[in-house]
């Protein structure tokens with residue numbers, strides 16, 4: 001199966017994991033397997049990579065790519081279930097965990113998946129091909145819910161008028177395809193704003209995709225689970241693609257690194273919790289060479305954290 005995706009920060013992200021040749025690694029967003037293959041190239045015969053993706057098409061491509069490779073286990077699932085996924089394979093903690101968030105080029109470029117506003121397709125956008133679809137969001141959410149989604153996840157100033165136009169149009173006939181939705185969004189945006197800042201539907205499509213796949217809702221808990229499943233000395237590396245997910249990862253990492261959970265207005269720490277992680281990469285961008293070759297990586301940021309203590313421990317007592 002052809003799987004078209006150029007791996008972002010391939011060496012850099014895997015360097016961040018400081019791979020041990022006989023270690024256990026999880027690639028939580030394996031996609032076309034670029035990072036998985038890079039990790040594998042640094043393992044000896046005793047090492048293991050668990051390649052996870054929630055998209056059945058990616059999983060089929062991964063099974064084909066790594067057929068006969070005993071050190072790779074391909075699993076279809078959501079990375080928020082990392083604990084269960086590693087447990088089912090009889091693996092304990094991992095020595096390194098990687099997540100390269102968002103959608104793959106394969107998903108974006110496969111018109112019938114409904115992620116793109118450039119190609120006519122049913123409104124779908126489900127990475128896992130199951131559950132709530134973009135059609136359900138666009139046709140089933142109230143105007144207030146749509147405004148919130150488009151404003152929060154698309155950071156679009158015209159969220160209110162886009163949501164209103166969607167509701168007016170769907171009252172005539174359900175909005176079932178991508179190009180009709182893109183056209184409706186266009187008519188909700190003032191002509192002057194349409195000429196600035198890329199395609200007018202870009203932000204709304206991003207917002208609906210994030211909502212459909214519960215990307216930001218699941219992320220904080222998933223980061224905590226991934227960190228919990230690391231061995232001491234292990235590294236969690238995450239590549240983000242927009243400011244909202246990057247902020248979530250930064251805040252979770254900061255909490256592992258500071259340990260203390262006292263409210264900021266407390267004059268002194270009373271919880272006594274000590275750090276369980278040490279932050280390494282703090283939002284590093286791709287190298288200029290990579291940026292020149294692959295414009296889709298321009299918003300990528302790499303963050304990583306090393307686990308220095310098994311659990312947040314309480315001192316004293």
Ligand SMILES: C[S@@+](CC[C@H](N)C(=O)[O-])C[C@H]1O[C@@H](n2cnc3c(N)ncnc32)[C@H](O)[C@@H]1O
Nearest residue numbers: 007029030031032033034035053054055078079
């Ligand atoms: C940017 S691509 C990863 C590409 C991959 N690193 C490569 O080199 O080909 C993101 C992938 O993560 C998957 N994905 C996104 N969120 C996920 C989640 N919560 N659980 C599992 N997979 C997820 C998507 O289906 C997609 O295939």
